[in-house]
């Protein structure tokens with residue numbers, strides 16, 4: 001029987017990390033050799049012989065975790081939020097010094113979410129208005145969600161390419177925050193509500209009509225096929241990939 005790929009999970013005691021430990025161990029070609037939480041030394045990754053990491057920690061920790069992995073020749077599959085452009089640029093530069101190492105930064109591992117973002121980007125040029133509402137559990141530390149930021153960026157790029165102007169908005173007077181956050185010119189609204197897991201709606205408006213593209217993760221198991229796909233694929237994609245769609249042939 002072929003050797004199982006040695007994987008370390010960072011953030012292993014968290015909501016996502018604990019699911020990932022179960023999912024990796026359930027895959028017959030992968031095994032968890034290290035499960036790290038807050039306060040654990042990154043040297044444990046080396047001692048355990050990890051060749052892959054899955055980072056599901058916190059925005060303040062993820063950059064140092066991933067940089068350590070890359071510097072030690074480990075491929076990284078990253079679901080943690082907080083990867084803004086300066087962080088991504090700096091990571092890409094580091095990867096340039098470590099050819100052969102792959103990193104996937106996946107704002108969302110759920111296939112339906114990846115498709116929803118792609119569909120929204122495809123549709124965005126045909127509508128005058130577009131706004132995003134993301135809805136999450138109230139224990140989430142960041143807003144707006146990484147997924148909503150990525151969706152807004154994809155939409156903004158598609159509209160810019162098509163020469164579509166900004167969504168109309170006559171607001172001249174508002175309470176702070178009433179119109180949500182501005183992500184590349186797309187308004188993003190964040191709801192935090194007990195009972196929710198992870199949900200997103202893209203609202204596209206034209207004269208006399210609206211298209212709504214909605215995705216719901218009702219359970220964190222929805223993210224696990226994407227985590228496993230990422231682990232099985234990351235070594236074949238040296239350098240930096242942002243978005244699980246980079247590993248899929250969506251044909252859109």
Ligand SMILES: NC(=O)C1=CN([C@@H]2O[C@H](COP(=O)(O)OP(=O)(O)OC[C@H]3O[C@@H](n4cnc5c(N)ncnc54)[C@H](O)[C@@H]3O)[C@@H](O)[C@H]2O)C=CC1
Nearest residue numbers: 011013014015016037038056057061079080081107108109
């Ligand atoms: N890409 C995706 O599909 C998904 C991404 N996420 C993101 O994953 C991250 C984790 O989400 P949750 O599991 O809900 O959070 P959580 O708060 O339940 O888990 C985070 C865990 O990381 C631990 N931690 C803190 N510092 C650490 C460090 N330096 N090294 C290792 N572990 C450390 C915490 O103690 C905690 O156990 C968030 O950024 C969230 O937005 C969440 C769901 C899906």
Ligand SMILES: O=C(O)C1=N[C@H](C(=O)O)C[C@H](O)C1
Nearest residue numbers: 081107108140145146147198
């Ligand atoms: O914190 C979460 O729960 C989630 N975080 C990711 C994000 O910010 O987009 C992915 C998903 O929305 C769940």
